[in-house]
Amino acid sequence: xxxxxxxxxxxxxxxxxxxxxxxxxxxxxxxxxxxxxxxxxxxxxxxxxxxxxxxxxxxxxxxxxxxxxxxxxxxxxxxxxxxxxxxxxxxxxxxxxxxxxxxxxxxxxxxxxxxxxxxxxxxxxxxxxxxxxxxxxxxxxxxxxxxxxxxxxxxxxxxxxxxxxxxxxxxxxxxxxxxxxxxxxxxxxxxxxxxxxxxxxxxxxxxxxxxxxxxxxxxxxxxxxxxxxxxxxxxxxxxxxxxxxxxxxxxxxxxxxxxxxxxx
Numbered sequence: 001x002x003x004x005x006x007x008x009x010x011x012x013x014x015x016x017x018x019x020x021x022x023x024x025x026x027x028x029x030x031x032x033x034x035x036x037x038x039x040x041x042x043x044x045x046x047x048x049x050x051x052x053x054x055x056x057x058x059x060x061x062x063x064x065x066x067x068x069x070x071x072x073x074x075x076x077x078x079x080x081x082x083x084x085x086x087x088x089x090x091x092x093x094x095x096x097x098x099x100x101x102x103x104x105x106x107x108x109x110x111x112x113x114x115x116x117x118x119x120x121x122x123x124x125x126x127x128x129x130x131x132x133x134x135x136x137x138x139x140x141x142x143x144x145x146x147x148x149x150x151x152x153x154x155x156x157x158x159x160x161x162x163x164x165x166x167x168x169x170x171x172x173x174x175x176x177x178x179x180x181x182x183x184x185x186x187x188x189x190x191x192x193x194x195x196x197x198x199x200x201x202x203x204x205x206x207x208x209x210x211x212x213x214x215x216x217x218x219x220x221x222x223x224x225x226x227x228x229x230x231x232x233x234x235x236x237x238x239x240x241x242x243x244x245x246x247x248x249x250x251x252x253x254x255x256x257x258x259x260x261x262x263x264x
Contacts, residue, residue: 017208018049020197024255025050025107028136029057031189031259036130038102039064043092043123044109048076048085054105055085061102066090093119100128104135108212108255111137112168120180130264133181139192139256141170144240145209149217151236158217158229165216174256185260197251205241205251206234 034040040058042051045065055063066088067073073087092106092113104127113119124133140146149167152158171177174190182188199205210218210230218226241249 016211017197020195021108022050022053023195024136024193024257025053027193028105028107028134028257028259029053031257032103032105032132032134034058034061034102034132035261036102036128037061038128038131039097039099040103040105041066041097041101043090043095043104043106044068044112045076045087046072046109048072048080048087050107051076051085052080052083055083062086064088066092066095068092095126097126100126101131102128103132106135106137108137110135111171114168116172116177117180120177121184124181124184124260124262127262129262131262133260133262134258136255136257137171139171139174139254143252143254145205145213145237145251146170148209148233148236148240149213152229152232155232158232161225162217162220165220167216171256174258177256177258181258181260184262186263187261188258189260190256190258192254192256194252194254197253199249199251201243201247202238202241202249203234205237205249206230208251209233 039062040054042054042063042065045051045067046069048065051063051065055061063084064086065073065076067076068089068091070089073089076085077087092109093115104123106123110116110119123135127133153162174192178188178190197208199208214230214233217229221229241251243249
């Protein structure tokens with residue numbers, strides 16, 4: 001989740017497409033093998049649904065979910081109150097474990113964190129020797145849903161109203177991230193996958209994006225402004241996400257994966 005302390009996240013909106021959002025994490029975990037003892041950290045755990053999956057797969061390990069959103073952590077604690085998972089309010093940009101864990105896992109969170117040139121080597125170095133750094137994040141700089149944001153921010157009243165909102169930079173190419181971790185890695189597996197999510201209509205695209213990419217902008221608006229902003233977003237989305245033959249919409253997300261095993 002976002003590292004911006006003033007950003008307000010809505011767990012219910014984020015979880016509306018939980019199945020689709022969880023699939024990349026499942027694809028990442030399918031290739032993870034932890035060879036050493038130790039804890040697992042889920043950085044940017046959000047509402048905790050993937051943290052629970054980590055605990056289910058490795059029940060004997062300590063699992064800690066961290067997030068910078070108090071709202072997300074409250075939802076996680078409520079949903080998994082009976083599960084042996086520790087929850088920590090923490091910003092990925094400054095996070096540092098007391099004891100190097102066996103795995104640092106992070107799903108669709110690092111795109112919100114600045115200064116990847118420093119961040120990725122630091123997270124890799126935080127893993128215990130022989131442990132794993134596993135991450136997934138969207139690489140969607142050229143996606144239509146970002147183009148819609150740019151269009152809106154070029155128009156009044158949003159150009160003036162949202163001028164002070166800072167948005168995160170887009171991730172770099174895969175080769176750049178390989179270079180950032182390879183010095184500490186015994187093995188690196190990295191790949192990209194495009195997911196074509198089938199949504200019922202254009203309005204569903206707006207709902208999806210309102211739970212992620214639009215959050216910094218919606219946080220800055222009052223309720224009436226939010227409604228107007230989302231309506232304008234949907235109007236543009238109707239042209240960039242046309243209905244398919246059955247009336248549904250394909251919402252495409254390209255994602256970058258990396259599993260790096262630290263040198264022993």
